[in-house]
Amino acid sequence: xxxxxxxxxxxxxxxxxxxxxxxxxxxxxxxxxxxxxxxxxxxxxxxxxxxxxxxxxxxxxxxxxxxxxxxxxxxxxxxxxxxxxxxxxxxxxxxxxxxxxxxxxxxxxxxxxxxxxxxxxxxxxxxxxxxxxxxxxxxxxxxxxxxxxxxxxxxxxxxxxxxxxxxxxxxxxxxxxxxxxxxxxxxxxxxxxxxxxxxxxxxxxxxxxx
Numbered sequence: 001x002x003x004x005x006x007x008x009x010x011x012x013x014x015x016x017x018x019x020x021x022x023x024x025x026x027x028x029x030x031x032x033x034x035x036x037x038x039x040x041x042x043x044x045x046x047x048x049x050x051x052x053x054x055x056x057x058x059x060x061x062x063x064x065x066x067x068x069x070x071x072x073x074x075x076x077x078x079x080x081x082x083x084x085x086x087x088x089x090x091x092x093x094x095x096x097x098x099x100x101x102x103x104x105x106x107x108x109x110x111x112x113x114x115x116x117x118x119x120x121x122x123x124x125x126x127x128x129x130x131x132x133x134x135x136x137x138x139x140x141x142x143x144x145x146x147x148x149x150x151x152x153x154x155x156x157x158x159x160x161x162x163x164x165x166x167x168x169x170x171x172x173x174x175x176x177x178x179x180x181x182x183x184x185x186x187x188x189x190x191x192x193x194x195x196x197x198x199x200x201x202x203x204x205x206x207x208x209x210x
Contacts, residue, residue: 033124042076
């Protein structure tokens with residue numbers, strides 16, 4: 001037993017590939033979000049008006065959420081702060097807010113997909129909300145890229161254990177220093193390790209999650 005950290009993109013990909021049916025809302029949002037994230041790495045996005053390099057990467061937010069942001073350095077540690085410029089506007093020049101997508105009739109045909117691909121990643125974060133917390137290692141009916149493995153995905157040989165799936169795909173042991181770093185960032189939900197609590201209490205629909 002222990003605490004492990006998962007490679008960023010791999011975490012989201014493994015959930016989307018094996019837990020949701022291809023026509024489900026969750027699968028649609030997850031795949032759209034993964035396309036929007038690309039590989040989730042820090043990369044050169046372009047140049048500022050003054051000629052400086054501007055980099056882009058997912059930004060960890062309080063409570064385990066993420067959003068796409070701009071940075072000044074190639075490690076994506078120093079935010080490119082601008083009240084008038086965000087990731088979508090800089091990268092694509094056609095920024096639309098989440099509220100714009102929510103109320104625009106033009107996009108209703110593919111509303112979930114279009115609404116997912118915006119820098120706050122509101123829908124993407126909502127879909128993955130339950131996976132931001134430590135849960136039991138359950139055997140799930142298994143899909144492969146949105147389709148049942150076998151006839152129903154529930155035969156004994158077709159079930160998939162969530163913890164094993166993460167452990168077998170780019171997971172690394174997270175010791176005291178690792179957990180303390182995440183705690184200092186303020187970007188993890190509550191975690192009890194030994195006799196200490198890390199992270200921050202989160203409440204959903206009236207319940208406090210420990």
